[in-house]
Amino acid sequence: MAADIEHKIKTCGRCIRRKALPEKAAPLVSIQTSRPLELLCMDFLSLEPDTSNTKDILVLTDHFTKFAMAIPTPNQKARTVARSLWDNFIVYYGIPERLHSDQGPDFESKLIRELCEVAGIQKCRTTPYHPRGNPVERFNRTLLNMLGTLEKKQKSKWREYVKPLVHAYNCTRNEVTGFTPYELMFGRSPRLPVDLAFGLPVTNNHPQPHSQYVHDLKQRLEESYQIASRNAAKNAGRNKARFDQHVKPSKLEVGDRVLVRNVRVRGKHKLSDKWEQDIFVVVKQAGDLPVYTVKPENKDGPNRTLHRDLLLPCGFLPVAEPSVEILPVPEPRLTRLQSRTMHESAEESGGEDNFMVEVAVNPTVEPKKFTVERTRVANLSPSRNVQSLDPETLPAIGLENLPDPVVVNSPDPLDVNLPAPVDESESEIENLPENSPVMPDDLPDHLPSPPNPSLLDVPLDDDNPGENGNSETNLFEPQNLECIPNLPDAEPTLRRSIRHRSPPKRFNYASLGNPLIYVVQTLLHSLSDALGASTDASSPAVHIV
Known part of the structure; x- marks a missing residue:
């Protein structure tokens, strides 16, 4: 009896869609790069508006060197993204090989796609509702922490402190690579205000030709890139081992029936289901990655590419019959005259707050009656x-x-x-x-x-x-x-009107007047008359002009 009850609860579709928790069934997959500008990641960070009403920051991060840029923007439109990307990054640092972002409409627009085609950039994207697939999210948290340490008066003008804070981040040693992002990007250490404060000398005071400088720069960069790659791989291995400890691997096969995580809800959704009502079927897998393409089981719909963490196997659920969706009939819009008439009829009926409006579903047309007026x-x-x-x-x-x-x-x-x-x-x-x-x-x-x-x-x-x-x-x-x-x-004979027609009367003045003086004189005459009436009848009336 207990086993049957437990099995019934575990296989109840209503209980599963509401109570089943998302499971970590996909191991961590790290992104591998070996040179600067191989992968440029971008995302938008929204903050409280400052005094100039700026609330959006376009964040760019080079995945290999961890070199970051933050560009305050007035909005998140595709034109703004393309202009900021070209004016603030490409003309200074060059064209990246790949451009990585989420599936926001500002990044997936036709304008960004044409820019990538002209510049020879390969556009790639994350799966929906999977921010872990975009490495720039980690820098967003770091930038928020730095801006949050500002004073209260400085926070109202945070736009003025974005670039200095980002420069400080680029000049700080990164734990993943072991180098500063500035040094991996330019091959040298920057000269900072702290060097001037402590009077530190310049590292190389000996002049050398350009060819020797370029040769030494290449050697330093190659050595730095190798060390940074080893450090990054070692750090990625530690993160994967730590993450996979809480993962129960569960690979899906083509044809498996799954439920999709209900991530499209907005606003208050405490009572909504955690999983969508429709059942999907796995169509294919993207190589060895935990990314699957699914389609609806019993109705026509577009294919969706989702991460494994957003899918829940549900092969035990019964196959639902295709149901005909009944669309709600929209209520007819009332004109102003109809609304006014309904309001007046409601007031005449007693002025009650709640009244009923009867609408005939299948009204029968009554025969029209005509009244002939005889002369x-x-x-x-x-x-x-x-x-x-x-x-x-x-x-x-x-x-x-x-x-x-x-x-x-x-x-x-x-x-x-x-x-x-x-x-x-x-x-x-x-x-x-x-x-x-x-x-x-x-x-x-x-x-x-x-x-x-x-x-x-x-x-x-x-x-x-x-x-x-x-x-x-x-x-x-x-x-x-x-x-x-x-x-x-x-x-x-035709009936004709006997009304006397005459041109409209218009007031014509022989000369321009001053109505203000006339009003004041009238007021003073009225006051004088009132004073004269209150005094003795024998005394002469006094008029003030």
Whole structure:
């Protein structure tokens, strides 16, 4: 029972992704160089901004001689890196054989790649999230310790102390090589302020020709390089033995299933998993180095080249079925009018902080309803008579366009004003046949007026009142159509505005004035009036001008 529980816990995918610790399964591999400028390492070091708002330092280190340079930069852009590398290193010390950096976008840009192609430099890089593969990281710690020893006032101007401190480092004996970086780079010892303080003489006071100086320099450099190489190899062996004591070697084979360390999280991630959810498969190994190329097992994705310490074997986990990723549906963006309307509706509903907005997933489109507004043809008075109309002349009016019968509700007697006649040549009304039936729905919206415009009087029957107590008269009933007078062919006139139009009024002054003096005078007159009102009515008012 206990063995089954232990096996279940060790093979639980959820527990492994959360609780499994990273393991040191790869032995230490040291970088070997034998001459100056064979490998130039670079990296960025970010600090607190100083008084000039500078916070980035481009650090360059020659791997063999340990000669270092630190260049304060305003930013970490690729153009800044290329300019600093060319102006501060290449033009003084020469072109390096290889350029080593991490996979930052400023070092892997197209500009840096073109610079390396033009200068004949081989570009190499570390594996992702493996700073141990870049030797310049060790000098970053040394530079931070030196800058940290400055006084508080000096730290606000740390840019002024970077180069002197780096020069002091280059003139100090290195434990790895046994020589100073300055001596291995230039073949001689520098003359320092301490030599002047103690009055130390120059080492060689005897003049010698240039050829002899060059011959001696070559011998010294060759001897120094050999000693430095032996010391560096010895130191690397000690470091490897010390590091490998805590390593449990575990080599991966092609086809092994592994989990990748979850190193892409940002911000607070105390509850996140230590390993990614997807399972990867090993594709190949980079020679004898503990660097592997992996690809996703159950989905398409790019291959990733990672160090062995970022991989965890998981052959015991079940094969997960390929799952369809459901992308979240983005919420529609509201316009300003919609946001304002929603806010106003929320306030009208009671001003509560929490309200619900209902959104129909599959809304059904309701049929649109149209309301036809009918124009009242005539407001008729019950006290007047209507002239008789000849039915034979009705087709000429254009009855095919007449509207539905209009019921006139007129509690009070009103007059009827019909439009003026229009020329027949301008009318677009088509003549109907003689025997065509006349329908009330075909009547036009506006009836033209007779040649002699007059008011139409239609007698209303007071004995048949309509709803709401109003009398109703249908003008287009058959019995009422017979009494419509003969009207000429015409079309409704356009409605025109009766508003009086005039140019805008503008203030014109005959001469320039001084509004400030006018305001002051008005204020003084008001004060004098107030003082005069408070005094005796018999005393004269005093005005101050």
